[in-house]
Amino acid sequence: MLLIAGIIPRADLPLLEGRVERKGQFLNVQLHEIPSGQGTAAMISAALALTEYLEIDPPRVILAGDTGRGEGSRKIYEYLVDKVAELSPSVLALHYWMPNLELMHQLYEKLQLLDPAPVLIADAASMYAAKAAGLAAGFDVFTPDLSEIAFLADPEAVHPAYIDKHLFQSCDRSTVPDIINMAYKNNGAARYLLVKGKSDFIADKNGVLAVVDEPDVPELECIGGTGDTITGMCAALIAKGLDIKQALILSARANRLAGMVATATPASRIEEVIARIPEVFQNHLDI
């Protein structure tokens, strides 16, 4: 079972746990309608598009409203700590929430007790929390962008806003392989990395395993949610049973293809890209 956890930017949304389904332009969880296009909702939408296409179970989600104070985030951490053994996901994808290092440690300790252990994916501030708490190596997949791989490589940084300036400035397509190595050396990386950018780098502790740079759709970098969709697709593909490296390569390619088919512009909405995911897999990708 694929389990996705993260916040929704609505202060009034209670903690929700359950199967997600699509209802028009919205996601529906426990009779609550959630806009499908922002942050964790974009990730869920992309995962759902793919689970529908693959004809596997839809994701189960744990969501709570949070506009930045962290109350909803805390509810999700606490629910996970309490219930994750009972839920026993095969893939657990953690996403937008307040990076609370103490609660992340508590959750990680619970996750270590699971047998079989779930594939652990972290993106957004879940990735920040895992790295800052010194737990990165215990995760299976991180999906950083260029600024975030610099953060993972900086052994002292607790948030991307406070990374070493020179490391940030030196991070470009040509230096990504070196910075990936630095992240592994400093225990800031998960078992697999997908570094998103003009070229997408898939790597493990031995270095770069694959580079995906076609089709080139530079406008995708402007669109809020294009990283979230990669993480959502990757989570769904791993839940389907693909090995992690293959899932990461396919997700990176599918995202670019969806952007191309949607003729993405810097003003496009992520929903336009997500809508193209099924046809991209139908017409362009073989799984």
Add this chain to the structure above:
Amino acid sequence: MFWGKEKTKRSSGSDKSKKHKGKGLVLFDSVEEAIRAERLVAKAGYACSLVAPPPQLRKGCDVAVEIDLVEQPAIERVLEQASYVEVTPLSGSGKLLDIIQIFRYGNYTMVRAGNMKLTFEEPSGIIVNTSGGGCPDIPYLHIELMGKRLDEIPRPKDIGHTLCALMLDRAVEGARDIWMNGGEK
């Protein structure tokens, strides 16, 4: 399933190393100001405590308020009623990233500040997208900014709570500079 034997070797870090991770210090000129500030921050609902700053970070008096660094902008708002020297992380770079990068896509300009990106249309100054970041106020700020003109939006540092909001604010500031100078930086 995938961790196998490696899993048992993983360390969750020593208690000592865990203790200060993710923390920052608010530094003060006087002990009285530090005590007053700690009360204000706690009353506003943020985790904090009075501590002795390590010698290398000490500026002013020998008492500081320890905070969760990610909440820096929200706590700085609370401390507008107080007087403090600065906020500094307990580890890593002591300075917030202040690098602005600009990318052009025809009539659109994307401004990147650290991990946050904001794209606006020229010459209208309308924000057409924000992306990047990971803290819980970022999806909320995206909704607040989308489709609005750069000079008609609330500042992310005024309505956000986290370091991602602070970086988005820097992107807004950079975008405003470009837009108000007719596209030149």
